Amino acid sequence: MLIESDFTFDLPPEVVYAGLLDPDILASALPGTDRLELTGEDRYEGEMEASVGPVTAARFSVVVELKEKVRPESFDMHVDGKGKAGFVNGIAKVAFEEADGGTLMKYRADLQVGGRVASVGQRLLESVGKMMSKQGLEAVRRSLMERQAPEGAGAAVAAGAGAATPGGADLTASSQARPPATRKARLGLFLVVAILITLVMLMLR
Amino acid sequence: MGETLTIRLTVNGKTYDRSVEPRLLLSDFLRHDLHLTGTHVGCEHGVCGACTVLVNGESVRSCLMFAVQADGTEVSTVEGLATPADGSGIPHPEDADLHPIQAAFREAHGLQCGFCTPGILMTLVPFLEENRDPDEEQIREALSGHLCRCTGYQNIVKAVRLAAERVRP
């Protein structure tokens, strides 16, 4: 399954790229992430929970590896997630290019989605997904803009972004206590969520 | 089993006190705890309507409701529709012991495998109370929340009309 989409930031590619690799910023955009560990260079393993329509609180274990990093132009993300509700695996290529002083982030993922997520989550994933991916990327954009602002402001943004999805507020709140290494790992997961979700939108012809 | 809650409810006029898990569906409670297996489960996600029962007189899908949510309510199932048998075990030859809707379903051939039928009957009981003289469109609309794979609905519509004629004063 092929997913292609893009998002525009009002900041230059260098700033966006660095920002996306900055765990503090990414933490703001990730509802549903539980345990996460950096288990090797650019390799993250963890668990996340996502509620999509009739598939409630499905837990996924996820392995994400970043490869082919070309700063500030691109990276490839290898995703392998599975859980009770199904699986997702494949490669997402993320590229950044300058556009009118800002950055056009393009991503293209070739993913296999299977199990219950694929068979019954589809239709409802679409609306949930639209909301979540937009909110996630918006949160990243705002965090980047506010990066000079005090710590407290970022957390407020995070709570706002997370509250829209079940369990989101909780997890965002608990993330305050997590060590930075865990937060860093959220980069991959954020994109997994975004991709998983965008994928469903595109799948519906 | 996890934690349980105690509930009290009336089903077809009989009061039951039971301890149930909070996650127990009303449909499973009726079928497997109370052994009222006339209520059927066809899809477990509220589309097919086979599990429809009345809770305080209103049609609900018992697969979308937890047993604990029925605490303190009066539930009616298909088993409660007909007049209780006289104990002889001999059915009334003219189906006079059946609810008029049940009798009309038999007369109009409104059922084939009969699996979806109990749920449809439980939607029609309040429907016919509120609509004494429904037209075909209203009947089809009322039935549209139920799936039936056998009848093509035509004879169900016919049965509803027949029942409406019979119950009309």
Add this chain to the structure above:
Amino acid sequence: MSHDTTFTAPPAEAPARPRQVGASPRRNEDRRLLTGEALFVDDVHLDGMLHAAFVRSDYAHGMLKSVDLSAAREHPGVIAAYDAHDLGDYWEPGPLLVPPPPIEQLEFHTATQVPLARDKVRHVGEPIAVIVARSPYEAEDAAALVEVDIEPLEAVSDLEGGLEPAAPRIHEHLESNLAAHVIQRKGAYEEARERAHRVIKRRFWYDHGASAPMENRGVVANWDARSRELTVWDTTQAPIPIRNGLAAMLGLPQSEVRVIAPFIGGGFGPKIMMFYPEEVLLPWISMRLGRPVKWIEDRQESFFATTQERGQDHEAEIAVDEEGRILGVRDEFLTDTGAYNPYGLTISINTQCTLLGPYRVPNYHSEFRMVFTNKPIVTPVRGAGRQHGVFVMERLLDRAADELGIDRVEIRRRNYLTPEEFPHDHEIIYQDFAPLVYDSGNYAEAMDRAVEMIDYAGFESGVQAAARAEGRHVGLGIVSYVEGTGVGPYEGARVGIEPGGRINLVTGVGTQGQGHFTSFAQIVAEQLGVGADDVEVVTGDTARFGWGTGTFASRGAVVAGNACHAAALEVRQKVLALASSVLGAAEEDLDLADGLVRVVGSGESISLGELAARANPLRGAVTPGTEPGLEATAYFGPERGVTASGVHAMILEVDPETAMIRILRYVVVHDCGRVINPMIVEGQIHGGVAHGIGNAFYEELVFDEGAQLQNASFMDYLLPTATDVPTIETAHVETPSPLNPLGVKGVGEAGAIPVGALFAQAIEDALDIDGFEIRDIPLSPNRLFELIRDAREEG
């Protein structure tokens, strides 16, 4: 608009007493169903009963590396957990249910389903492990704890792609994904083609769907070691073969296995499949644990774990002369069998044979390749491949009519077989292994009736013109089909009269709502002079009747019905013989009515109950060589199937902007030979048409390129509702079958068969856009919208 049916009068030789066959008494089974008393499999409750849940593959194709049951086994309430390795010698692929018929040069490769996947998974939903716990909730909780490691392999989801040399191979023991290659020929098509005035060629895609009975599958098994009896309640259409197979697999004598198919909440084909993994495992688990165990499929599971029917890709051409007479047809198609093919060639051969329809086709070349894919298993669903064939033929005739400027009804009339041409040999082999020979029919008469009922002659200038004047798009469709029904091998029945006067009828076929408790009772009541409600019918319990095959191929009424008839005739003969000696009157002077045997003209009588008591004396001598009681068992095995037929016509309105449709009228003229119970026959037709409408416009199993099903719920897989299905007007033509004493033909699948072809023609007629053709089914508002847009852009 609703139109009450008129039926052909009963045969002139009808006796004076009220007829049972041909009447529509209220159904015997209804009271139990309406009051909630009827027993379905999930209603079985036994003390100490355990519950099973299955762990299934999320992957369409992959190597099964490991299954870790340890966490599941630790879960509270769990009694046992098994994977394939735990089954030991019991692990064995299922039987090939239908071996290929004797067709020359046929190539066939088989791979049948396994109880639990062992080294490899081949479709989503394939069972990998089973958990047994005290409650279904605990079993499912524990199933979620099973760790399954699967290394994904590329999946085969497409028929052409699956046959490419580089395609991933699904079954290692086979050389490719080709499951079968079959050619059937009649005459010499290529020569006919040379002579043709026109040759019209098209490619068609016809996808079938889920059977989706309202009741999912389920099995309860109970091994009682002390009475040495394994009892299995099973949602099967074939309890006796299940009994025989289980006994063999479990090493038990057949007498120790009892399979009960109680009330079944609809079947429509897939409940005939044998042996589903769950059917094989539950009895084994019960014997191992010494406790009853239950498994009930959920709806989502059923989209993968229950068989379904799917797509065929046809390249077909028709050769016609100037008058539109068919000189020959050539059809080449690919057919999807899913991950396994336990049902052999049945569906594809049905397609191949049914394509010929009611027409005279002197030259025919039909060739198909059956392909393994990584999708759920394909077995017959109501219609069983016949839809596909009818679609191809009817579409070709529509195109021929267009090109030759012949009216679409006229081109069909010119090609119909006439009543004088029966029996008609099509010179190819049918699914029952017998030559495809039609027994009887009157196709033109059915067409005449349909034309009259739908007012074909006045439609264009009347309804259609009026609608066009208002800017509305209303079209008419009218198509023909035949259906081979009532195939062998045989069924049996036992009829007995109890001393109390009750009549018992026991037959081996299961029943899924077709009204067998009533129609079989009518057949027996007719011979014994009682009412249908005096006959108590038992079906689907191997302890009560142990010989038979099952309910499929629209054969219940034909094959089992004639067995009931034969048994009833024998009992009638015994009644007459005994009554003759008791009453001292000649048999010819006796009449059976109202539960009594009367001497005509004298008023003397004796009740059937008293005769039964006399036939089973407790003291005294019985004439040597006679049998006690008034009971008889009989069997019926037809030499070949009987051919039912019909014409469907519809008027529908299409909104070209939204591509939504509204059916304004729907007419069915059907010939199922002699009608046992008109009410039940019509009900079967209504249900079939509704299923057909679903197949034509609402239902589609959507798979992605990884063979993942995308719409496994009733929220996304849309069954037609009461607001989608119109009132269906029916009429009957009766051409009794000469192949059985009752003269009946099957009707169970008829309604569903021509609906796709009908939709296509009616929509084309409504839109009247140049070059707009429908070559794919199912349509949907989306798909139709695209087709309209494309046609307009091209035009």
